[in-house]
Amino acid sequence: MQTPTKSTQKSRKTAENKRQVLMEAVTSCIKIYGLEKTTMENIAEQAGLSRITIYRKYSNRNNLISNFLAYRAEQFNAKIKAKISDCNSMEQALEIYFLSSAEQAFKDESVRVLVETSHVFKTILNGEESPIKDAIMETWQPLLKKLSADDAQILKIDDSEIINWIIIMQHNFSRMAIEAECSAEQIRQYIKDFVIPAFIIKASA
The missing domain is CATH 1.10.10 (Arc Repressor Mutant, subunit A)
Structure with a gap:
């Protein structure tokens, strides 16, 4: 080399x-x-x-904003990757990831602004190539590979489909937490009551 x-x-x-x-x-x-x-x-x-x-x-404004989202995702995921890589279940990883996402949205004004827009939805729903999706995929793929060895439900879902679900849920969840001014305990309970069951239903479909 x-x-x-x-x-x-x-x-x-x-x-x-x-x-x-x-x-x-x-x-x-x-x-x-x-x-x-x-x-x-x-x-x-x-x-x-x-x-x-x-x-x-950057060819246009949307391309620059997408790369900005990826940049912020890289910063966030660099901090969270080690935490979720040690998880032994998808439920545990989702709780850590979504709780950390909400905390980040509360602390960072630019993140709060971003979760109030439809930019993420447009990117995912239009099936566009997305730097932010690549950044989040890099964080989750090793864990999904590890967990799929013991969980047939995760194995049967395409990684890209799981990442799309995580991105959209992360966006919705952070927005809800900000608007409702949720406490950390309320956020944790919401994850257990709604986010994790939603993933289980999706995995079982």
Whole structure:
């Protein structure tokens, strides 16, 4: 295997730094203008980059927003992956994942704004390729593989179908928790009473 040169490593680091600056600019713009009113011009100005530079990487606004969602999903899933990878049941993993999702939505204003929009639904229901779906798939796939060895119900459902269900439920659940101003205990109870039974019904169908 060829060892990356110093110039290659520097180029990658520069690209990663530029991506981080851009994603943080999107975060700021969503807080200032709201998701629907945030424009590529707003983001470029906030990031200190030209629109041409952004368009070289992202073909349009929807593509940039999808990548922003993936960026936030990567941050969230990096923290949660180790926790759910040790789970011995889907029920346990779902409880940890959805509780952490709701807590994140309460803490992060940009996440709260995002769960109030239909962007995620449009992406999933239209069957579009989605960076956010890829990020969540990377988190869940190892666990699904492990659990399917002992659970025939999980084995018979396509991983992509499970991920779509998790994304949509995560969106709905976080939105409900925010609107109802639920406590951690109320959130945990809702997961046990509604989210987990919904998955069991889906797996049994």
